[in-house]
Amino acid sequence: MMDKKRILVVEDNKDNLTLILDLLESLDYATVVAGDGEQAMTLAREAPPELVLLDLSLPLMDGWTVARKLKDDADLKHIPIIALSAHAMLGDKEKALEAGCDDYVSKPINIRELSLKLAQRLS
Amino acid sequence: MQPADMVIALWVALGLSLAYNVYQALKRSQLAKRLDIGAEQTEQLERFRHELRNVRSELANETQVVETLKRQLSEEGKTRSTFLDHMSYFVRSPLNLIIGYSDMLMSGIYGDIPEPQRAKLIVIHRSGNDLLKYFSDMLELHRLEIGSIELKLRPVAVQPLFERVAVEGAKGDRRGAVEIKQDIEADIGNLFADEKRVEQVLTHLVSNAVRFTRKGTVTLGARTVKVKDGKSDGFTFPMLGWLRDGEWIILTVSDTGVGIPSEAQASIFETFYQVARDQTDEQKGIGLGLAIAKRLIELHRGVIWVKSSEGQGSTFFIALNTHRNIRATDTQERLLMNEAKS
Numbered sequence: 001m002m003d004k005k006r007i008l009v010v011e012d013n014k015d016n017l018t019l020i021l022d023l024l025e026s027l028d029y030a031t032v033v034a035g036d037g038e039q040a041m042t043l044a045r046e047a048p049p050e051l052v053l054l055d056l057s058l059p060l061m062d063g064w065t066v067a068r069k070l071k072d073d074a075d076l077k078h079i080p081i082i083a084l085s086a087h088a089m090l091g092d093k094e095k096a097l098e099a100g101c102d103d104y105v106s107k108p109i110n111i112r113e114l115s116l117k118l119a120q121r122l123s
Numbered sequence: 124m125q126p127a128d129m130v131i132a133l134w135v136a137l138g139l140s141l142a143y144n145v146y147q148a149l150k151r152s153q154l155a156k157r158l159d160i161g162a163e164q165t166e167q168l169e170r171f172r173h174e175l176r177n178v179r180s181e182l183a184n185e186t187q188v189v190e191t192l193k194r195q196l197s198e199e200g201k202t203r204s205t206f207l208d209h210m211s212y213f214v215r216s217p218l219n220l221i222i223g224y225s226d227m228l229m230s231g232i233y234g235d236i237p238e239p240q241r242a243k244l245i246v247i248h249r250s251g252n253d254l255l256k257y258f259s260d261m262l263e264l265h266r267l268e269i270g271s272i273e274l275k276l277r278p279v280a281v282q283p284l285f286e287r288v289a290v291e292g293a294k295g296d297r298r299g300a301v302e303i304k305q306d307i308e309a310d311i312g313n314l315f316a317d318e319k320r321v322e323q324v325l326t327h328l329v330s331n332a333v334r335f336t337r338k339g340t341v342t343l344g345a346r347t348v349k350v351k352d353g354k355s356d357g358f359t360f361p362m363l364g365w366l367r368d369g370e371w372i373i374l375t376v377s378d379t380g381v382g383i384p385s386e387a388q389a390s391i392f393e394t395f396y397q398v399a400r401d402q403t404d405e406q407k408g409i410g411l412g413l414a415i416a417k418r419l420i421e422l423h424r425g426v427i428w429v430k431s432s433e434g435q436g437s438t439f440f441i442a443l444n445t446h447r448n449i450r451a452t453d454t455q456e457r458l459l460m461n462e463a464k465s
Contacts, residue, residue: 086212107219
């Protein structure tokens with residue numbers, strides 16, 4: 001049996017986190033969780049995941065900074081990042097892509113949209 | 124020479140000299156008068172100069188006051204938009220959970236949902252989405268009203284814009300009974316506009332048109348019009364007087380739907396306006412979309428209006444600046460806009 005793909009989920013809100021973890025589990029992905037930006041960097045360096053699902057408003061270090069740092073690291077920059085944000089404002093997507101995120105999903109998370117994007121990035 | 128002749132000659136000479144003297148005196152007095160006037164005028168000129176200096180220094184003071192006010196206003200605007208950003212975040216987060224979890228439950232991730240419960244979940248999900256849309260629209264309208272939305276003006280090509288709008292606008296057509304057509308004038312120039320905002324307005328108009336056209340056609344049109352002294356070449360419309368001289372692009376969204384009653388046409392761009400008629404839930408909006416559209420177009424210094432007759436469809440018109448026009452006549456304004464942006 002093939003190993004499950006590992007996704008690092010960076011999200012500080014417990015309810016949001018449960019929702020995302022439930023979805024990822026149902027899609028048969030393995031998950032690692034970071035509650036803030038600094039922890040996300042530590043975990044990513046310890047054991048690089050296959051994808052990062054990154055909330056943008058985070059304590060200690062915001063999502064844009066995390067994205068920039070991951071893409072500045074020669075060992076980690078190949079990992080695809082999908083940004084998640086409740087700021088569904090015009091221009092927010094551009095800001096996330098500028099920071100180095102590979103894709104963007106706005107909250108409320110559309111199950112079909114996120115499943116599709118995960119499958120694309122992890123195939 | 125006879126003595127009598129000499130007397131006459133003497134008289135003539137005397138007369139001539141007298142006349143000459145009188146003439147000279149008259150001339151002197153006129154000159155003096157003119158000189159007097161000259162002096163008066165000089166004095167007046169001095170007074171004007173003095174006043175001008177006063178006005179100038181007053182104006183400089185006023186300018187300073189205006190600058191200070193402008194700074195204060197923009198700081199106040201920033202504080203207010205930070206407040207709105209926070210409020211927005213704290214409303215959206217729980218709403219996103221309501222929508223997200225009801226969606227997940229319906230998808231069967233947590234096990235099969237029996238039909239009666241499923242129907243209630245659909246209502247929760249739809250209501251959550253409606254509330255989110257309502258909240259976002261309110262927030263956007265408020266931002267437009269306090270002037271905290273800034274346009275990113277750049278050249279925009281019409282054709283690709285229409286392609287995206289047609290795809291996005293067709294999403295509400297569940298029965299697939301509405302055809303979306305495009306009618307673009309050949310060699311049309313670029314718009315000078317905020318692409319995302321114009322796309323937002325057009326998408327709203329097309330979705331509306333699709334909703335109110337049960338079966339038929341929605342046409343996206345674009346043509347150029349030259350306006351001079353409040354007149355245009357072969358295209359008349361009620362708002363012509365509002366447009367400055369130059370080249371404009373008129374974008375249109377026409378449908379073959381139910382139309383808008385004439386008494387309602389003046390009010391549809393007002394906040395919360397709903398055309399009073401029997402509507403299915405699907406057709407009901409919250410009445411903010413057109414108010415937002417109007418403000419966004421006016422922020423572009425453009426004009427939006429509607430022509431419709433009941434039962435025979437509606438056409439929405441949007442007049443926007445062309446890139447050519449901006450380059451030719453509007454450099455100053457563009458510079459100001461750029462300045463305001465930075």
